[in-house]
Every structure is written in C-alpha cells, then in structure tokens.
Amino acid sequence: MSAPQSHVDPDHVYDVVGVGFGPANLALAIALDEHNEAAAPGERVTGLFLERKQTFGWHRGLLIDGATMQVSFLKDLATLRNPVSRAGFVSYLHERGRLVDFINQKTFFPTREEFHDYLEWAAGRVGHLVRYGSEVTAVRPVTTDGQTRLFEVAVRGGDGREVVHRARNVVVACGLQPRLPEGVAASDRVWHSGELLHHTAEFKEGAAPARFVVVGAGQSAAECAEYLHRTYPSAEVCAVLSRFGYSPADDSPYANRIFDPEAVDVYYAADDRVKARLMDYHRNTNYSVVDLDLIEELYRREYAEKVRGEQRLRILNVSRVTAVRETADAVTVSMTDLATGEQRELDADAVVFATGYAPHDITELFGGGCGLLRDEEGRLKVRRDYRVQTDPSVLAGVYTQGGTEHTHGITSSLLSMVAVRAGEILDSILRDGAPADDRPAGTTADDRPAGTTADHSPAGTTADDRPAALSGAHE
Structure with a gap:
C-alpha cells in the first residue's frame, strides 16, 4: 500500500500559523485581525489557525449550570490589550442585548456558560482565519543553505492525504491534557x-x-x-x-497581583530560587x-x-x-x-x-530537527516574548502559549494573561519575523489566508486542548 501523498501549497507562505484554537490562539487571532484592520496593505500579517475539533469548544464537560468564572470579565480576550476592542466581553453583552442586565447583577464573574458563549461569539468574528477539523501532525523545518527560514505545518486530511502549510512563524497553543x-x-x-x-x-x-x-x-x-x-x-x-x-x-487584592501583567516581568527576571519561593508563596491563589x-x-x-x-x-x-x-x-x-x-x-x-492537567510537550510536534533549546533541567528555553529559543541557524519563529510556568509564572495556563500575551507575541512577530524576501513570487504580506479555497481544505482533525483556568482564584 503506498504512503499517503502530501499536498504542499507552493504559492503561499503565512506569516503566522497557529496550532490549536482555544482561548490563547483565539486572542492572538483577534489581535492579528485588529492589526490588519488598521495597517497599511504592505504591513498586514497573514495568519491561519488550525483546530482539531469541528467547532470551537472550551471545557464543555465542566459547563456546570450555575458555575461561575474565577476570573474577572475584564480579563477577556482583548480588553487588557486594547480597551476599545470590539471583541471584548462588554461588546459581546451589548450585541447580545444584555449589557444593562449584566450590570444589574453587580458582579465581575459571569457564569461559565455565558463566558463560553462569549468565546464562541468571539471565535465567530475571526472565523475567516480558522480551519476546524484540522489535526496538525508535525512541524518540519524548511532549510536552505543551512538556515531555517520557514516551517512546514503538516495537517492530516480526512482522505489520508497530508496537507502542508508553510509559515514564517508557528504559535503553538495546545493547552493542557487531563492528568x-x-x-x-x-x-x-x-x-x-x-x-x-x-x-x-x-x-x-x-x-x-x-x-x-x-x-x-x-x-x-x-x-x-x-x-x-x-x-x-x-x-x-x-x-x-x-x-x-x-x-x-486567596482572592484578596494584594495576592491577586500575582496575576498582573507586570508580575510576569518580575517573575521572568528572577533567578530560579526566587521563582520557586514566589510559586510557593502564592500556590493558594x-x-x-x-x-x-x-x-x-x-x-x-x-x-x-x-x-x-x-x-x-x-x-x-x-x-x-x-x-x-x-x-x-x-x-x-x-x-x-x-x-x-x-x-x-x-x-x-x-x-x-479531579487531579488536574499537565502541559503538552510541544517538541513532539517538532521532532528533533527544529533546533529548540532546553535548559539544564530539560525545560524549553523561552524568551520574555514567548518565543522559544532556538539554534542560531533557525530564523523562523516558534512561539508557545502555555508550558511556560517555569519562565513566566503562574499565569501560563490561565485566562488572566491571554489578551496581553497575544499582543506581546504579535509585537514580537512584527519586530522579529522572518525576512520578507523569502516570500514566494506573487505573494504579498496582505494576502488573505488561502483557506477559503476548497482544494486547500484539510478534512481531518489539530492537537488542541484548552488552558485550564478553571481552578484559579477570583483574579
């Protein structure tokens, strides 16, 4: 029996391909979409997000009637990054006709059911950037003259065919797996x-x-x-x-500062001894x-x-x-x-x-050929902007949304930072992205994703779980 054939789109290179489409990469898709709305044509960023599930979903098995969020609605997908974003929770309430009714509840904490509806609403706003039913099976380097300027993201199609997308940057948000x-x-x-x-x-x-x-x-x-x-x-x-x-x-005001964006700066700059002490101090949050x-x-x-x-x-x-x-x-x-x-x-x-979750090892997607660096304890080395450190020959970017508790602290798997982190990752891509001279002929930065054409559509299933974020304090 012959091996399944691969189909590589030779005429399109994405600036960003996201693996998984839970809240973390959803926040990034929103940030990317808002950037493109405001940017000149030559400054727009092309993006594609691949999700294993057939539709958007987040912890559906725990959408218990009456259960509330443990995070303020203001820490939604966009507000802390862009307070006037049209993808914030307040805009969702306005569009749903419930803004005044929600205000009358006098609470910062919507039900989990309502917040899930908000996430679905927000995912619908950037649906043109997403391909559901797409299981990413591997990310492979494209090496020319000893340098990796692109990655190939392989997706399993329903007919057994492998569909490959090329990208200058890959953002992995595979969430957490049940433990x-x-x-x-x-x-x-x-x-x-x-x-x-x-x-x-x-x-x-x-x-x-x-x-x-x-x-x-x-x-x-x-x-x-x-x-x-x-x-x-x-x-x-x-x-x-x-x-x-x-x-x-402990959801008291001072303890909640461990969830502030500035706390990530403090934690990242600290040595391992101080990091361990901070984690121990604030475990009860x-x-x-x-x-x-x-x-x-x-x-x-x-x-x-x-x-x-x-x-x-x-x-x-x-x-x-x-x-x-x-x-x-x-x-x-x-x-x-x-x-x-x-x-x-x-x-x-x-x-x-109810024994928690563990982060996915993103290196399983990359195999051994992408030059991802690890520290002395075998953990990924990650820059402050969430870009994984790589061998100097790797010029294309690998970013991780999750699995960074050892570098960025307690908010690694929580909703608190998704909006701010999305902005930081997009800023990094705009600043440090792969050079434009490796675009295929006829391709420009403002090309729309090719996902609207049937011949490029995978029919399979991408490794994607969600940030847990259900067991945190009232941040």
Whole structure:
C-alpha cells in the first residue's frame, strides 16, 4: 500500500500559523485581525489557525449550570490589550442585548456558560482565519543553505492525504491534557473531571446511580461533588481528600497581583530560587483551592444531612486512593487512611478524578530537527516574548502559549494573561519575523489566508486542548 501523498501549497507562505484554537490562539487571532484592520496593505500579517475539533469548544464537560468564572470579565480576550476592542466581553453583552442586565447583577464573574458563549461569539468574528477539523501532525523545518527560514505545518486530511502549510512563524497553543494518577485509565466508569457532563448524561438515561466517588481537593473536585450531589438526589457522593477538607482560595487584592501583567516581568527576571519561593508563596491563589462560597455550601449540605440522619455527602478526609478496579457493573475504589494506615474499599457507579492537567510537550510536534533549546533541567528555553529559543541557524519563529510556568509564572495556563500575551507575541512577530524576501513570487504580506479555497481544505482533525483556568482564584 503506498504512503499517503502530501499536498504542499507552493504559492503561499503565512506569516503566522497557529496550532490549536482555544482561548490563547483565539486572542492572538483577534489581535492579528485588529492589526490588519488598521495597517497599511504592505504591513498586514497573514495568519491561519488550525483546530482539531469541528467547532470551537472550551471545557464543555465542566459547563456546570450555575458555575461561575474565577476570573474577572475584564480579563477577556482583548480588553487588557486594547480597551476599545470590539471583541471584548462588554461588546459581546451589548450585541447580545444584555449589557444593562449584566450590570444589574453587580458582579465581575459571569457564569461559565455565558463566558463560553462569549468565546464562541468571539471565535465567530475571526472565523475567516480558522480551519476546524484540522489535526496538525508535525512541524518540519524548511532549510536552505543551512538556515531555517520557514516551517512546514503538516495537517492530516480526512482522505489520508497530508496537507502542508508553510509559515514564517508557528504559535503553538495546545493547552493542557487531563492528568490521571499512575496506573489509572479513563473508561466509562473512571472519568477525569473535565469530562463530567459528557459522562453524567449517560446516567440520566439509565438506572439511578447509588454512589459516586470524587478524588481531589481543588475547585473542579468541589464543583463535581456539588453537581453530583445536587443532580442525583438518591446517590451518595464520597469526596476523597488527602487533607482535612477543602481550602479556600486567596482572592484578596494584594495576592491577586500575582496575576498582573507586570508580575510576569518580575517573575521572568528572577533567578530560579526566587521563582520557586514566589510559586510557593502564592500556590493558594490557584492550586488545590476552592471558592469560599462553594466550600460553605458543601458544608451546609453535609451538616443538614447529619441533622436529618440520612447522610449522602461524605467527606473522606486524610485519605488517598491507592487503586481502582472495574467490574461489569461497578468500580471498586481502594483507599488508605493516611493517619492510621487503615485500608478500606468502596464500590461505586463511577469515580471522578479531579487531579488536574499537565502541559503538552510541544517538541513532539517538532521532532528533533527544529533546533529548540532546553535548559539544564530539560525545560524549553523561552524568551520574555514567548518565543522559544532556538539554534542560531533557525530564523523562523516558534512561539508557545502555555508550558511556560517555569519562565513566566503562574499565569501560563490561565485566562488572566491571554489578551496581553497575544499582543506581546504579535509585537514580537512584527519586530522579529522572518525576512520578507523569502516570500514566494506573487505573494504579498496582505494576502488573505488561502483557506477559503476548497482544494486547500484539510478534512481531518489539530492537537488542541484548552488552558485550564478553571481552578484559579477570583483574579
């Protein structure tokens, strides 16, 4: 059987190709589009964004009814970069006819459902820059005379054909991947919290579940416990925590400065010892912490059930899950009491692991031939403007939106910085982008993306997850 053929568009080189189209690259697409609206024809930037999913989506499995954002609506996709942007949350409210109604709520924190609708609305504004159903399989250097001035971005087509786009700069925003404990595999009864709503929909159609186990101590864990307890009134919900109980997020004004754009400058300039200390000081703004209102609601429910003598919400604290074993009609969860060493087992209809996310290793896309540099600990070396440091022979740009916690701090995976970071990346591309003399004949900087022509359209699926940003404090 012959190998699938590659189709390379020889007549177009993009200034920017974005891999993944979650909030981070969506913010960049908005910044690019606004730049092009204001720029002279010869100063416009050509861009294309490739997304694995068929439509825009962001943490759909956690769009729990009534759950609110942990970030101010002013930290949207554009406002901190351009306060008069037409892609901001206020413009969205105005267009939807809800601006006054939202103001009357007197809140900075919209529901997650509404913010997702805002993201979809914003994605629709720059739809001409995006190709959905496009799975990026590799990014390869194009080397001439020992120098890499372009990258080829390979996309798998639905017919097995490889479609290749050429770019002077590649911006990778593959988001985060769900993290499960070692030895645990996702299944119909073992879920990551990010898939909660997708799986619970199946239970609503069958027999009523008797027991759920939720593992974790952060915002997502508490939200899952609350949702399952509320949605299944006959089911027991067991929350397994290694601590005594849920800890509140520090969302006080001074602590929130760790999310300021200026904090990135401070963190980036600090040595590793100071960086570690800052992360340790401010872990309680984002990691394994829960909104106080939600903690108090869960405690009220637990206490009310004790009064009635019919407890459904059980907090199994100072405990750790050690094994999960599935049977035909249940899952058995083994756990250890960390104080006494006592072992216990629970049979459940499903177990939910709210155990966080891990960044994708973007070098998997690039293979070993793109000259990406690493530090002594094997981490990517990244400039302040989010451009990955490369071998001197690589003149084309590689930018990463995510996976920069070690260089840029706590906001690496959060929504707080997406607008500002998008502006910084675009400024860097405009300042340091590959020379214009490598444009193919007949191509100019203001060419529109070729994605509107059918013969260049991939029909496959791009590695793209989303910034988690769901477990942060009220920034």
